[in-house]
Amino acid sequence: MRIRAAQPDDAPAMVALRTRVLPHLVRGVATTRQMISQPPPGRRHWTAFVAEVDDEIVGWVSAFRNASSYRSVGEISLLHVHPDHRGHGIGSGLLTAALDHLAPLRLPLLRGRVLPESLPYARRRGFLPSREERFSALELTDLPPLAVPPGARLVPLSEVDPHHVYEVERDASADEPGDVAADALTYEHWRADTWDNIGLDREASTGVEVDGVLAAISLVQRDGARMWSDYTASRPEHRGRGLALAAKLGALRRAAASGVTVAYTGNDEANKPMLAINERLGYRPVAAQWSCLREMS
Numbered sequence: 001m002r003i004r005a006a007q008p009d010d011a012p013a014m015v016a017l018r019t020r021v022l023p024h025l026v027r028g029v030a031t032t033r034q035m036i037s038q039p040p041p042g043r044r045h046w047t048a049f050v051a052e053v054d055d056e057i058v059g060w061v062s063a064f065r066n067a068s069s070y071r072s073v074g075e076i077s078l079l080h081v082h083p084d085h086r087g088h089g090i091g092s093g094l095l096t097a098a099l100d101h102l103a104p105l106r107l108p109l110l111r112g113r114v115l116p117e118s119l120p121y122a123r124r125r126g127f128l129p130s131r132e133e134r135f136s137a138l139e140l141t142d143l144p145p146l147a148v149p150p151g152a153r154l155v156p157l158s159e160v161d162p163h164h165v166y167e168v169e170r171d172a173s174a175d176e177p178g179d180v181a182a183d184a185l186t187y188e189h190w191r192a193d194t195w196d197n198i199g200l201d202r203e204a205s206t207g208v209e210v211d212g213v214l215a216a217i218s219l220v221q222r223d224g225a226r227m228w229s230d231y232t233a234s235r236p237e238h239r240g241r242g243l244a245l246a247a248k249l250g251a252l253r254r255a256a257a258s259g260v261t262v263a264y265t266g267n268d269e270a271n272k273p274m275l276a277i278n279e280r281l282g283y284r285p286v287a288a289q290w291s292c293l294r295e296m297s
Contacts, residue, residue: 003093006048006060008037013057014050015223021080024135024264024287028223031199040193043067043075045105049097051081051090058082059090063098065105067189068182074102076112095125110294111179119290127292130179132269136283140256140263144281146249149242153209154250157217158202162195163187164214165207169194172233177270179291194230199223204258206250208234208243216243218251227255229265232274245277252281 006014011033018025027035039046043064051059061079065072076098081090102110114122119129148154157165166187173182194200201222208216215238219230229251234244252263265283267274 001088001090001093002052003049003059003097004052006036006050006062008033010050010057011036014060017057017060017082018078018080020082022078022287024137024266025078026221026223026226026228026264028199031197031221031223034198039064040197041067041189043193045101047101049094049101051085051094053085053090058085059094061094061098063101065102065107066111066180068185069180070184071109071180072105072107073180074105074107074110076102076110079112091121106296108296110296112292112294113289114292115287115289119292122290122292126294128294129290130293131177131291133266133289133291134269134275134285135264135266135287135289136278137286138252138263138265138278138281138283140252140261142282143249143253143256146246146253147242148208148246148250151210152215152241152243152246154246155207155209155214156203156254157205157207157219160207160214162191165195165217165219166190168207168214168217168233168235169231171235175236176233177268179293194219197221200230201227201255201258204251204255204260206247206254208247208250210238210243216247218244218247220251220255222255222260225259225261227260227263229263232265232277239273244274245280248277249281 011029044067046064048062050057059081062077199221201220204220216234218232221228221230232248
């Protein structure tokens with residue numbers, strides 16, 4: 001077994017591994033290659049490691065400092081190992097590499113996401129479960145009819161100034177449930193991480209305008225016939241009017257019209273309004289994970 005830094009040419013093998021282990025996460029080859037070769041500035045000190053066995057990539061983890069929060073938080077992201085290679089220390093080797101990478105930053109708090117069956121291991125390594133997160137899926141074969149609230153207008157985000165899209169996400173995320181608030185999200189970081197991500201389908205991504213002002217958005221990250229609802233929300237002052245529902249359904253219908261057959265999304269279990277929208281649209285739970293925290297001395 002060998003652990004080394006990830007390279008852009010690892011992208012196809014990494015996507016195959018992720019699809020095998022975490023099929024509810026959607027990130028294509030081109031997006032993965034972009035992430036490795038051009039890490040977004042909102043993820044400071046970003047790096048990724050892969051584990052190889054007989055020249056086959058069987059594990060992955062990335063690590064970075066979260067620059068979207070005023071808190072000093074290190075992220076250990078998507079540590080996963082192929083099922084046929086578990087129990088041989090590969091996960092521990094990847095975690096050690098990630099921890100060693102973050103150690104010089106002297107961050108007081110680390111966060112990782114953990115599958116339910118891996119919680120005992122996480123606890124042994126000092127990561128305590130904090131919040132449960134749900135993943136859901138929706139087949140796009142029989143979507144409900146689209147009803148746009150009075151006074152609202154749907155628009156593809158390809159026709160919208162990206163700064164307005166950022167403002168909706170910035171304002172909406174201020175009170176989004178989670179361990180780490182996105183209270184330091186700058187336009188430059190958001191643009192590099194979200195708008196300039198080559199996996200973003202701007203034609204399917206949909207906004208809702210009210211009186212000429214963008215009030216709600218639903219972003220679509222796409223990989224072939226699969227999509228990920230990257231972010232759906234309304235500005236706080238426009239909540240309770242069905243705008244987020246309209247934006248998300250509009251995005252799903254646009255995506256379906258262009259060949260997407262299944263959509264995935266993820267939400268904190270405390271985000272009841274968004275979970276209610278998903279249930280109304282017909283999403284079904286397919287997986288869960290826990291946000292786990294480790295305080296550093």
